[in-house]
Amino acid sequence: MDTSDLGKQILINSISQRFKNNLGSLFEPINFQNFDLIMSNVAQMPIDRISQATFHDHGGFDGWLYLDDIIRKSSFFLVRGGYLVLMIFDFLGIHERTSKSIPCLQERLEINGFRILDEYSYYKKVRKNGQTYRAIQQIKKIYPLATFYNFNNERISISENIEEAFVYLPCIISKKK
């Protein structure tokens, strides 16, 4: 849900008394530690040059710039047994590496004291001239083992034509040990 949609839902359901908004970069405006749940769909597109980037999508050259920060700091901000929920592109490597030298999500979560509990599927079509399409050369360079999906939900190699293909963007639920 977009922040503006969340705002509308809060108003429609008259529950604004129970919400507090803090505006800022990642955890910067937060001074409370004992969260039960942290959810994020942060910018994570691998984009090599800042001049090509939009703030909405730019995740640094390998996509992990903000995700990594969220995973490391969530371990500090969550209570024991708290949940960290992340929307993350499958091509960054979820359970296995899609680049020999770049740790996958599962490794990063385990190092920071989390274990993956569940995963909800979400597929997004690669639109011609959309952000994934535009970043494809960088994705291919950094993640040569990544795969996309065709109409029959079969994996296709990143070296194939990905126009009209689908990118898997699951919602990963993890728990702090």
Ligand SMILES: C[S@@+](CC[C@H](N)C(=O)[O-])C[C@H]1O[C@@H](n2cnc3c(N)ncnc32)[C@H](O)[C@@H]1O
């Ligand atoms: C893929 S969009 C997702 C937007 C929205 N959360 C949603 O799920 O529809 C990524 C969002 O991360 C935000 N973002 C990028 N850098 C950020 C930062 N340092 N702190 C907080 N948000 C950031 C961008 O403004 C953008 O809205």
